[in-house]
Amino acid sequence: MTEQRIATRRVSLDPAVFAVAAGTLFGLLLLRNPVTFGRVVYERGDFAANSVITADAKHFDLLVGNYSRLGFHHPGPAFFYVQAFGEWLLYDLLGAVPTPWNGQWVALLALNSVLLALVLSVVHSWTASRAATALCGAAMILYFATQPAILASAWMPNLYVAPFLLLLTAAASVAAGRVAHLPLLALAAGLLIHGHVSFLLFAPVLSGAAVVASLWTGRPAWRESGVAVAGAVAVLAVFALPIALNLLLHWPGDLLRYFEYDGARATPAAADVARYVLRYYASSPPLGALAAAAFLGSAAFLTRRLPAGPPRRFLTAAVCAAALATILFTGYVARAVDDLRFTYVGQFTRAIPLLLSLVCVAAAALRPGAFLSSLGRRPAQWLVTAVVIGALGVGSGAPALRKLPEHVPDMPEVMATLDRYTAGRPAVVDVTQETWPAFTALVVHGDRMGPRVCARDPWWEFMVTERYICTPDDLARGRSVRLTPTAPEGATLITPVDEAVLTAGS
Structure with a gap:
């Protein structure tokens, strides 16, 4: 041939x-x-x-x-x-x-x-x-x-x-x-x-x-x-x-x-x-x-x-x-x-x-x-x-x-606790650089389980899109929370999440 x-x-x-x-x-x-x-x-x-x-x-x-x-x-x-x-x-x-x-x-x-x-x-x-x-x-x-x-x-x-x-x-x-x-x-x-x-x-x-x-x-x-x-x-x-x-x-x-x-x-x-x-x-x-x-x-x-x-x-x-x-x-x-x-x-x-x-x-x-x-x-x-x-x-x-993706096993409990704290209102989050992995988890699962989670700082748009940057309505209606590696002194702890903690905002 x-x-x-x-x-x-x-x-x-x-x-x-x-x-x-x-x-x-x-x-x-x-x-x-x-x-x-x-x-x-x-x-x-x-x-x-x-x-x-x-x-x-x-x-x-x-x-x-x-x-x-x-x-x-x-x-x-x-x-x-x-x-x-x-x-x-x-x-x-x-x-x-x-x-x-x-x-x-x-x-x-x-x-x-x-x-x-x-x-x-x-x-x-x-x-x-x-x-x-x-x-x-x-x-x-x-x-x-x-x-x-x-x-x-x-x-x-x-x-x-x-x-x-x-x-x-x-x-x-x-x-x-x-x-x-x-x-x-x-x-x-x-x-x-x-x-x-x-x-x-x-x-x-x-x-x-x-x-x-x-x-x-x-x-x-x-x-x-x-x-x-x-x-x-x-x-x-x-x-x-x-x-x-x-x-x-x-x-x-x-x-x-x-x-x-x-x-x-x-x-x-x-x-x-x-x-x-x-x-x-x-x-x-x-x-x-x-x-x-x-x-x-x-x-x-x-x-x-x-x-x-x-x-x-x-x-x-x-x-x-x-x-x-x-x-x-x-x-x-x-x-x-x-x-x-x-x-x-x-x-x-x-x-x-x-x-x-x-x-x-x-x-x-x-x-x-x-x-x-x-x-x-x-x-x-x-x-x-x-x-x-x-x-x-x-x-x-x-x-x-074999590879298990990074995940937060207790996410339903975290979102339920956050939902109780915000009483169903949007969670307006102040995010520190070190806690971004926990923040993206909150955003996604807030969309699936509630409540809505958004970032106060527009800088985070490149990571979570404009959809999850707080709007004026979110800022007016929402409840402020802080996402930090550890709870600041005197802060009210809401719940641990991943390798960070959610505390009450000002």
Whole structure:
């Protein structure tokens, strides 16, 4: 069979591969997190702040993303429409989960599973080997099992890992000539740009490099790619719509803040930048440097050993995508991370060593004369099955695949006490900086259980939206309370809440 016929056959993603991968990953996450359906979760902190805008998404009123600690909102609401759908379907409609947050959480677990299944489907479309794809899936599970909790987490920095892996994989596929995968590249880029302003750098550069490489090496493929280009444009249009509407309705919105996004107050030392970049490979810089060199070197070496053809072309492009992403991230750390103590900022780059791991596994499995091919078909199938089952066994017991969101178990009692104190009137809250996680919890659960909770200081609008800033009517009718880490001397205690206390205001 010629390379052209192989390429034509593999353009489409295999629905069976996608369904098995997505179902297995989703099932594994639910197995590790049975609390999604069985435990009441009353969110706090960032999770509660996200629930504030998820409520807007349920009514199709949300046009912005999650808040930034720098005082603005990230570009788009895509993740929150996913959460809103989960809350509506599983809590409002089916009553399958005990609280709204549980529905949001299940939806995010499903999103991660789908994105990772798309990655494996792209890999399979190039390798045409279910054995190699299954081994890549096993490697993926083992990788996440040894990392900090990522897949089961609903925290925004962790949610960028799966779409960034898809961005790198789809970029490699497009660069290698698979123009049909442009919509996947657009999907990953759109999700990331909606999630964080920093991806206004990473997504266009990586996507643009993939398109340029594809044009440079495969113009005939582009002549037959009208459907793929139209699909990518449609996907990008969906992601661009809320951003455009927000600019039209609230010009200039946060647009100027995005162009000014340049957190570094002073250029950090090269050693500090290197230490920051390498920490996503290992905890110490020497081990991180060794691990990074091993990942990149092994992927390049094993790919080089493959015979010329589609798999080698794709895996080579994947190595290049990982290298380019590392270069971009190094420049980003040097220029735009205002405090290198904030390690969560680069969490998404854990996708880079994972991609290199998948390249190594696929290249090793496909190499002529590899161990699998020497076993014969039936023994090889049994070995692959054993490896996958072993990986699932490790994953089913891995602490890293289990994560309970931050929450306040006694929130109903807190809200009942506050409601009695305010006699049903709005609670006008004076908030200290340290108590913001408790404040967002009060806002969300006040909306669900009563009474209304609002901030006296308009500065908190970036976190809880204008809806929960006290209006003149709130100030006139409401009852003042203070939220502080500890009760001030002589203050009347209303109730403890989370790691703070509510006391009577003046």
